[in-house]
Amino acid sequence: MSRFPLLQEALNVLGATSPQRVVGVCPGARVLGVELLLGQKEKAVVVVPTPSDALELAASYGLFFPQHPAAALPAHMLLPYAPQGTPLAATAEAVTALLRWAEGGLSRLVVPARLLPLPFPRPESLLARVRRFVPGEPLDLQELAGFLREEGWHRVEVVEEAGEFALRGEVLDLGTTDGFFRLVVDVDRLETIRVFNPESQRSVEERGELQLSPMSLFPTNPRVRMRAAEHWEKQGFPLLAEMLREGVANPVVAPFAAAGEACGHPWELSEALVVVEPADVEAELARAWTALTKAHETACRQLPLPPPEAWLHP
Incomplete structure (x- = not known):
């Protein structure tokens, strides 16, 4: 049992309540197992353990099921606590995939497990920013x-x-x-x-x-930043609030501007959800959370920031 609400929710959704699972299938044949479960469903989210699994599965769709365009979300689309910030190329790739999903240009969205605890923009909100x-x-x-x-x-x-x-x-x-x-x-x-x-x-x-298209997952206009600043000030992070009011030039600060925005989770994007190797997905989730906790400890040596359990929540 995880002590973090969002992580536990992800484990519950991906473990107990999801009826669609692919287990014990070699990586090269996973796409066949996934499509056998999905049948004729127009859109589906597929959760896989690792980033390399995501890239391989998305590539397999191009070879075996071109009628179902697929894209893998990049593992580095959002890097909380990273001093260098999120790579612009990864953000652009993620935004492009989510816009294609919103516009009906994708049938399958492949998500590596480590992205599940992170704040996630609703595709329609990205579409409104084009x-x-x-x-x-x-x-x-x-x-x-x-x-x-x-x-x-x-x-x-x-x-x-x-x-x-x-x-x-x-x-x-x-x-x-x-x-x-x-x-x-x-x-x-x-x-x-x-x-x-x-x-x-x-x-x-x-x-x-x-x-x-936007080059950030969430907007950072003054209205958004003021709302986020007010939120974090109430939570006991006045320095973070002050920096948000001034802007998001500091890459460590940028992810916290999403506070108060309409966030969702990958499994909410479609009624059809397939989990590939659930035990491995759970293990990757645990590793991702440990990495977030360590990154938070390191970042706090320079700037007091909210811990993962304070803002990575439903």
Whole structure:
């Protein structure tokens, strides 16, 4: 019996109440066992023990069941207490997968066990944060730059990677998961959207529209941060609250901005849930919780932060 509410809930859901389990099947054949259980179900969440299991299962869908597009959520999509923060590439990959799920572009979402205790954005909330641009529409580049920072984008001098943007006068360059784009504004209207080469920085062709996805799992705008700051101040973490009010430049602080946001759990994304090797999933959950506890102890040497059991809860 776990002493942590969320971990125990995960163990209960994945152990006692889930009717769909794959046990004792070699990794290469797991996809067959999963689909045998799912039958014709349109969408399903599949929980596996390790990140490598997730990648292998998602790849197997491409080979054997292309009619069921699948994606594995990256294990590092959120790293609480990590001094270097969450890798932008992992966050972008997770956001892309969850948006595809929300839009109906995925049939199977594969989740490694270590993600289960973490705060999880509801896919529809990510969909609401997507912005679309069409030439001829009004556009304030300064406002857009502020929006991008609040959505997890990093401002740089020269854009070379996804998640970066650069603002120079009436030109804004962006690196997205789909390519590199240059927005050119004429006074207060978007004149053109151009694809550019990040190596040469030269424009290649024009586009008729552009869709920008968030680069953070949860928004970090002032309203969200103020609400989170109030929450953590009441919980006895005034320094964390003060830092949240000032912004989320410190990567250790960023995950705590999600307090008060609509969070969910992976197993809530679909009525169909399959657990691959439940005993191994439980063991990975226990290891993940131990790692979170140790990471918290290390982080607290620099900044008092809430322990896992104080914020990783339903």
